[in-house]
Amino acid sequence: MEYAIELKGITKSFGPVAANKNINLSLAKGEILALLGENGSGKTTLMNMLSGIYMPDSGSIFIDGKKVSINSPEDSGKLGIGMVHQHFKLVERFTALENIRIGMRDEGRFMHGADVRKKIEDTAEKFGFDIDLDKVVSNMAVSEKQTLEILKVLCYGAKIIILDEPTAVLTVQEIDRLFDVLRKMREEGHSIIIITHKLNEVMAISDRVAVLRHGEYIDTVVTKETNEKALTELMVGRKIELNIDRPVMEKTHPLLEIRDLTVKNDEGVIAVDHINFYIRGGEMLGVAGIAGSGQKELCEAIAGLRKIEDGQMIHEGESIVGMSPKKILEHGISMSFIPEDRLGMGLAPSLSITDNMILKNYNESKGIFVDRKTASEEAQKVIDRLEVVTPSTETPVRRLSGGNVQKVLLGREIKSGPNVLITAYPVRGLDINSSYTIYNILNEQKEKGVGILFVGEDLDVMLALCDKIMVICHGKLQGVVNSNHTTKEELGLMMTGTINIVNKDGKTDGIAKDSAFTDEEGNA
Amino acid sequence: MLEVFTLFLFNIIVYNIPLLYGTTGEIMIEKSGSLNLGVEGTMAIGAVAGYLVGVKADNLFVAVLVSFIASGLVGLLFSFLTVTLQANQNVTGLTITTFGVAFYYFIGNALANSEGGWPRMNGTKLAEQSQALEIPGLSKIPFIGEALFSHGILVYLGVIIAILMWLYFNKTVPGLKLRAIGENPGAADSLGVNVTFYKYAHIIAGSGIMGIGGLYMGLNMGGTFEGSNCWINGYGWISIALVIFANWSPAKALLGTLVFGFFNTLRVQNAALAYAFPNALGWLTKIPSHFFSALPFIITLIVLIASSLSSKKKSGEPQAIGRNYYREDR
Numbered sequence: 047m048e049y050a051i052e053l054k055g056i057t058k059s060f061g062p063v064a065a066n067k068n069i070n071l072s073l074a075k076g077e078i079l080a081l082l083g084e085n086g087s088g089k090t091t092l093m094n095m096l097s098g099i100y101m102p103d104s105g106s107i108f109i110d111g112k113k114v115s116i117n118s119p120e121d122s123g124k125l126g127i128g129m130v131h132q133h134f135k136l137v138e139r140f141t142a143l144e145n146i147r148i149g150m151r152d153e154g155r156f157m158h159g160a161d162v163r164k165k166i167e168d169t170a171e172k173f174g175f176d177i178d179l180d181k182v183v184s185n186m187a188v189s190e191k192q193t194l195e196i197l198k199v200l201c202y203g204a205k206i207i208i209l210d211e212p213t214a215v216l217t218v219q220e221i222d223r224l225f226d227v228l229r230k231m232r233e234e235g236h237s238i239i240i241i242t243h244k245l246n247e248v249m250a251i252s253d254r255v256a257v258l259r260h261g262e263y264i265d266t267v268v269t270k271e272t273n274e275k276a277l278t279e280l281m282v283g284r285k286i287e288l289n290i291d292r293p294v295m296e297k298t299h300p301l302l303e304i305r306d307l308t309v310k311n312d313e314g315v316i317a318v319d320h321i322n323f324y325i326r327g328g329e330m331l332g333v334a335g336i337a338g339s340g341q342k343e344l345c346e347a348i349a350g351l352r353k354i355e356d357g358q359m360i361h362e363g364e365s366i367v368g369m370s371p372k373k374i375l376e377h378g379i380s381m382s383f384i385p386e387d388r389l390g391m392g393l394a395p396s397l398s399i400t401d402n403m404i405l406k407n408y409n410e411s412k413g414i415f416v417d418r419k420t421a422s423e424e425a426q427k428v429i430d431r432l433e434v435v436t437p438s439t440e441t442p443v444r445r446l447s448g449g450n451v452q453k454v455l456l457g458r459e460i461k462s463g464p465n466v467l468i469t470a471y472p473v474r475g476l477d478i479n480s481s482y483t484i485y486n487i488l489n490e491q492k493e494k495g496v497g498i499l500f501v502g503e504d505l506d507v508m509l510a511l512c513d514k515i516m517v518i519c520h521g522k523l524q525g526v527v528n529s530n531h532t533t534k535e536e537l538g539l540m541m542t543g544t545i546n547i548v549n550k551d552g553k554t555d556g557i558a559k560d561s562a563f564t565d566e567e568g569n570a
Numbered sequence: 571m572l573e574v575f576t577l578f579l580f581n582i583i584v585y586n587i588p589l590l591y592g593t594t595g596e597i598m599i600e601k602s603g604s605l606n607l608g609v610e611g612t613m614a615i616g617a618v619a620g621y622l623v624g625v626k627a628d629n630l631f632v633a634v635l636v637s638f639i640a641s642g643l644v645g646l647l648f649s650f651l652t653v654t655l656q657a658n659q660n661v662t663g664l665t666i667t668t669f670g671v672a673f674y675y676f677i678g679n680a681l682a683n684s685e686g687g688w689p690r691m692n693g694t695k696l697a698e699q700s701q702a703l704e705i706p707g708l709s710k711i712p713f714i715g716e717a718l719f720s721h722g723i724l725v726y727l728g729v730i731i732a733i734l735m736w737l738y739f740n741k742t743v744p745g746l747k748l749r750a751i752g753e754n755p756g757a758a759d760s761l762g763v764n765v766t767f768y769k770y771a772h773i774i775a776g777s778g779i780m781g782i783g784g785l786y787m788g789l790n791m792g793g794t795f796e797g798s799n800c801w802i803n804g805y806g807w808i809s810i811a812l813v814i815f816a817n818w819s820p821a822k823a824l825l826g827t828l829v830f831g832f833f834n835t836l837r838v839q840n841a842a843l844a845y846a847f848p849n850a851l852g853w854l855t856k857i858p859s860h861f862f863s864a865l866p867f868i869i870t871l872i873v874l875i876a877s878s879l880s881s882k883k884k885s886g887e888p889q890a891i892g893r894n895y896y897r898e899d900r
Contacts, residue, residue: 097760099759099897099898100898118762118764119759119760119761119762120762120763120764122762123761123762124762131760135754135756135757135760135761136754136757137749137750137753137754137757137758138753138754138889139753139885139889140746140749140750140753144746145757147743147746148743148746148747148750148758148761148763149761149763150743151762153743154743155742155743155744156741156742156743157740157741157742157743157746198761
């Protein structure tokens with residue numbers, strides 16, 4: 047077989063942590079290779095050595111059979127390697143055209159010399175991209191940004207294309223379209239490495255699968271000759287059950303009740319439109335909806351981070367409208383939100399895990415001094431309990447891989463012992479093992495009688511995990527359904543606004559029979 | 571009547587062109603994502619070095635070249651500290667200002683107390699070359715011709731630099747790459763742009779431009795050294811604020827210079843205005859002169875408040891400004 051890339055004995059360490067240990071990997075010409083591994087198994091680090099962001103400590107890289115050394119992204123580009131990073135490398139203020147123009151080498155020094163636009167349009171057409179070259183990146187949807195990233199590397203003539211978790215931010219339809227593009231690229235003779243956690247995608251798109259575990263190379267298998275279960279075992283290193291538990295609990299009274307909630311987004315447009323719902327103790331309520339349907343605004347409103355326009359929010363019989371976030375937290379409502387870029391919210395990246403623990407409970411310590419000892423013990427507990435991979439409790443959070451950051455965040459929220467837990471996209475971008483750890487934590491909380499609001503993306507997971515699912519579309523409630531009596535298809539139709547079952551057949555969706563609201567309040 | 575206005579307009583330009591140099595120089599640096607608070611010091615060093623060598627060589631061109639190089643070296647120091655050693659940009663900039671102004675006084679006082687004394691430019695070729703050049707034709711336009719087209723060569727140079735810089739940012743690929751670095755150095759780096767080289771080159775060039783502005787101030791003062799008053803006199807600081815006013819555009823920096831220059835000129839000209847129009851502007855004499863001296867700084871404050879209140883106005887601000895870039899950082 048002819049190889050586009052061969053890696054031999056690649057090792058890379060960050061301080062005391064070895065991210066890659068003696069890795070051997072090969073990519074054949076014209077194939078799609080899936081790179082599989084848990085969070086923190088060193089996939090991104092390995093790929094960054096191909097794109098010139100990092101340099102290997104030892105080992106050698108062969109491109110097209112020739113030994114090369116890649117010292118900078120420029121070297122990498124000249125060798126025909128193009129990488130689509132997980133966190134897009136785009137200049138937000140520039141148009142698509144300008145973004146592509148930055149990296150073009152042979153078109154002279156003036157911006158619009160030598161038919162730049164024509165060249166880009168030709169490439170876009172060849173691969174069937176539909177893109178507005180004059181659109182400013184900050185106005186683009188996530189999928190458009192990704193299209194731009196892929197078009198960019200194709201315009202630079204890359205023959206080897208690396209995609210780092212390209213599907214994590216896409217919808218099902220967008221993923222299908224992406225895979226069509228990838229297959230087209232393969233037909234054109236490109237070699238592709240794709241990093242993903244989702245096994246069904248690995249099975250659907252790849253020719254071979256390479257597996258990493260804890261920074262070490264495990265094996266490469268032919269996709270056709272394997273299955274999801276075998277891959278999981280290779281990845282995790284032990285047998286793992288792929289079923290999600292859903293403990294059935296005795297439900298208590300409604301802990302949190304939301305009536306007629308209306309919230310505006312940052313642009314002043316109504317994002318949450320007169321929504322009613324409630325959460326009982328021991329119940330997990332899923333929130334399904336297309337990205338940007340008001341999930342973020344809903345979570346922020348409940349946590350007291352966003353002003354509400356209209357409506358009532360009652361927690362254990364007391365209105366929390368207008369309370370400060372700190373008050374709401376003390377009241378027993380805890381929120382963790384994982385944004386699309388997974389880095390943003392909730393943690394201070396440069397502070398250590400311990401310090402991030404202190405951020406939440408600084409007011410519990412007596413006097414003016416910070417109680418580091420307790421915080422450090424708590425950090426250690428979270429690390430042990432959630433299997434966070436970190437050199438120590440004093441490691442800055444930004445040094446951890448994405449999944450570990452999420453574990454720290456969730457661990458801290460649970461630690462304060464809330465009775466309502468709001469969690470948005472807690473498994474976003476996480477590998478299977480970490481995802482299951484998170485599901486177990488949530489179920490454990492549920493068994494303790496905590497009411498959980500689970501804002502999620504993956505309908506299969508939500509159907510398996512949540513007791514009930516409420517669907518929103520453009521900020522409007524489309525109905526609340528019991529997970530046992532619905533299907534993925536029905537949810538999908540509700541998400542797009544095709545069907546609305548609110549108050550159908552005399553039901554009163556989102557309003558508890560034993561509501562703590564008095565009639566006047568309920569009508570207000 | 572008209573003469574007062576012409577003189578007013580003339581003075582706006584003569585006294586405030588250094589602001590244009592300072593502002594365009596700082597814009598170039600900030601576009602590369604670095605915030606250099608050392609404008610005042612950089613200008614002071616360029617001024618004193620350019621002037622002293624220029625007087626010795628008795629040539630304006632040499633003076634300009636030396637002030638560009640001297641201030642460029644200060645820029646090199648800033649680049650080395652912040653780009654290579656990743657030092658804090660604010661602290662480094664402030665240090666450069668402290669150092670540069672102190673350097674000015676140190677050299678100045680040492681020379682003034684020495685045997686030969688501080689070199690003067692009266693009657694030298696340097697003074698001759700700094701004289702106003704009347705642009706044929708244009709300077710004969712009534713009313714504004716004399717005010718706009720009868721200046722020393724450095725005035726024209728400052729305007730040309732501003733225009734060229736605008737073209738460079740908006741019409742050329744290196745300019746595009748520079749702006750990309752200021753917005754998102756990681757993105758530029760991943761596309762093979764040499765971030766370190768671009769930062770060094772533009773910090774040095776921007777600092778050099780500031781230096782010429784400093785030299786201009788010295789020449790405009792007739793090259794006299796006063797032990798208690800620095801030539802730069804706070805213009806470096808105003809330049810930093812003007813960058814925000816100009817929304818990081820060299821073209822708008824021209825406009826900003828005129829607006830600031832108006833208030834600045836009011837300081838020197840208010841008595842003349844009051845004398846020429848006793849009825850309409852006579853009240854100007856009732857305002858204490860200290861108020862006019864403080865006016866440019868008060869305006870600076872107001873501009874900063876106004877532009878911070880409106881989010882749209884800062885649309886030109888490089889997103890990555892003030893943060894050092896380290897490729898392997900996550």
